[in-house]
Amino acid sequence: MLRGRRVFLRALTPADYELLNRWEADAEIKNLVGEDRLNGQWPRSNRRLDLAILLAGHQLIGRVSLEEISWRARTAELKIVIGPREFWGQGYGRESIQTLVGHFFSTGKLRRIYLRVYRDNRRAIRCYEQCGFEKEGYLQSESRDGFRELILMSLEQQETA
Numbered sequence: 001m002l003r004g005r006r007v008f009l010r011a012l013t014p015a016d017y018e019l020l021n022r023w024e025a026d027a028e029i030k031n032l033v034g035e036d037r038l039n040g041q042w043p044r045s046n047r048r049l050d051l052a053i054l055l056a057g058h059q060l061i062g063r064v065s066l067e068e069i070s071w072r073a074r075t076a077e078l079k080i081v082i083g084p085r086e087f088w089g090q091g092y093g094r095e096s097i098q099t100l101v102g103h104f105f106s107t108g109k110l111r112r113i114y115l116r117v118y119r120d121n122r123r124a125i126r127c128y129e130q131c132g133f134e135k136e137g138y139l140q141s142e143s144r145d146g147f148r149e150l151i152l153m154s155l156e157q158q159e160t161a
């Protein structure tokens with residue numbers, strides 16, 4: 001269990017899947033994240049970590065995940081979805097990411113976290129920038145509707161002397 005100021009993160013349980021899958025089936029969320037980049041299933045693997053985002057009253061509001069984890073290279077890809085719109089833009093995303101990143105960097109388990117975000121997902125980009133992620137480059141992603149541009153962003157653990 002990881003604690004932020006207003007949120008806490010804990011491992012997903014099967015009881016969370018229905019709500020998360022309902023949110024992730026929503027057309028607006030699919031468009032923001034990319035249909036093929038959402039889960040639908042929650043496989044357990046040493047290469048991924050899915051955490052539920054909860055408010056103080058234990059209300060589930062979303063999930064934050066590390067995928068493609070390389071424990072040897074100490075790198076992982078971050079994904080995050082906050083489901084209910086009324087919780088967007090209130091700093092919960094930022095707090096969840098900072099809590100997760102803070103844990104993995106301070107314990108030395110990871111040294112680089114990267115993510116991909118659609119160029120037109122301005123709220124998400126702003127959130128990631130506020131967490132310290134920097135743009136590294138642009139990728140073309142092909143979908144049913146043609147090509148869309150993704151931005152690759154990353155955050156590195158700061159070396160302390």
Ligand SMILES: CC(C)(COP(=O)(O)OP(=O)(O)OC[C@H]1O[C@@H](n2cnc3c(N)ncnc32)[C@H](O)[C@@H]1OP(=O)(O)O)[C@@H](O)C(=O)NCCC(=O)NCCS
Pocket residue numbers: 029032033062080081082083087088089090091092093094095116117118121122123124126127130
């Ligand atoms: C992306 C997401 C995780 C961000 O979490 P959040 O709690 O909404 O974001 P935060 O409030 O921490 O930060 C958002 C920032 O964008 C700003 N913002 C909000 N709406 C915005 C908009 N429409 N355009 C530009 N900036 C916007 C906020 O003011 C805030 O910036 P600030 O800290 O300078 O005020 C969340 O919105 C979400 O899950 N969205 C749906 C799914 C999604 O897009 N996932 C990411 C896929 S890569």
